[in-house]
Amino acid sequence: MKKKLLSIILAATMVASLLVGCGSSSTESSADTTTKEEAGDTTTSSADGDLQVGIVLPTKDEPRWLQDQAQFEQILGDAGFTNQVLFSQGSSATEKTNVESLISQGIDVLIICAQDGAAAAAAVEEAKDAGVTVIAYDRLITGTDAVDYYVTFDSFAVGVAQGQYLIDNTTGTGVPLYLYAGAATDNNAFIFFEGAWSVLQPKIADGTFVIANSSEAVALQDKAELTRDEMATIIGQITTDWDFNVAKSKAEAHLTAASADMKGDVRILAPNDGTARSIADVFAADTDITSYVVTGQDSEKASVQYVIDGKQSMTVFKDTRTLAADSVAMAVSILNGETPATDTTYNNEVIDVPAKQTDIVVVTQENVQAALIDSGYYEASEFTGLE
Ligand code: BGC
Secondary structure (H helix, E strand, O other): OHHHHHHHHHHHHHHHHHHHOOOOOOOOOOOOOEEEOOOOOHHHOOOOOOOOEEEEEOOOOOHHHHHHHHHHHHHHHHHOOOEEEEEOOOOHHHHHHHHHHHHHOOOOEEEEOOOOOOOHHHHHHHHHHOOOEEEEEOOOOOOOOOOOEEEEEOHHHHHHHHHHHHHHOOOOOOEEEEEOEOOOOOHHHHHHHHHHHHHHHHHHHOOOEEEOOOHHHHHOOOOOOOOHHHHHHHHHHHEOOOOHHHHHHHHHHHHHHOOHHHOEEEEEEOOOHHHHHHHHHHHHHOOOEEEEEEOOOOOOHHHHHHHHOOOOOOEEEOOHHHHHHHHHHHHHHHHOOOOOOOOEEEEOOOOEEEEEEEOOEEEOOOOHHHHHHOOOOOOHHHOOOOO
């Protein structure tokens, strides 16, 4: 036990130094699961031989989560924690099996980014019953008291930044606005939309924008603040399910249905980078679209290239180094028997979950070098045409 405490204190010191400056990330990984344990160094293994920290991420099919995986493996590995990263691959059933597998390996802390925020409640309740401390990562798990902490980016600010970017890059009135949202099973999709709506709605009400693709949003366009149910109605119509193919076919259907006055110079609220690239490609291919401004989020490599090339207008940089480091610092506090530092709470329909929130950065052609290259997140050589 003494040895374990010592290793935790050592790990905490290492995490503290990592929080000051993390190494660069890699989005390349083909591994399904990864266990890090530095052989021969007793401070890197748990005293009882069990796995200490289990991480469950939604899918390997989106570069966003591979960025998080790389950060976890680096930070936890360097800090000397035994850990395993498992992917749910879009399935709540797989997610539950993953959680059960980690519980059976004796984890003390579970860091989980839910595939479906409501469905994940059952899995984390099992973890909680087994004495595991649960940290919801990036996406809040709803409808349960089995979430101990939440580590997240400021998702409302993401939506505001996307909406504000469209506003700042629009002149005149009657500009067609195409709205897209994330998956209705993801609490974040609501927060992103809520943030975007908070700035876009006044500009719809004053005639700057005309909603082009959502009768549900049109029906509610005079309401500055929407209830969760009202947002659900709109999101139900414009959801991409966080899926590139859904985004592509919806955009195609919208442009096929659009009248001539909804073409020309248009604005597009795209919820994240993967969907933004799909939607941008569809709009770029339509000869009746003369120009478009499209949002994004995550600063995925492919979208950073799109931004450099002028094919995507902006992305939001969510520094996964910070989020992973914050989660690990939280895990260290928990393993050390301390109460982790939090700065806000998020209500998950049952409890107010203590949360640690991280700021976001808007990335455009103008600051891509400073935000993503000079900060050490990516290498300049990973892109072409960087000034
Ligand atoms: C995350 C985004 C991500 C999206 C799709 C959201 O919960 O916050 O960063 O793009 O899920 O995976």
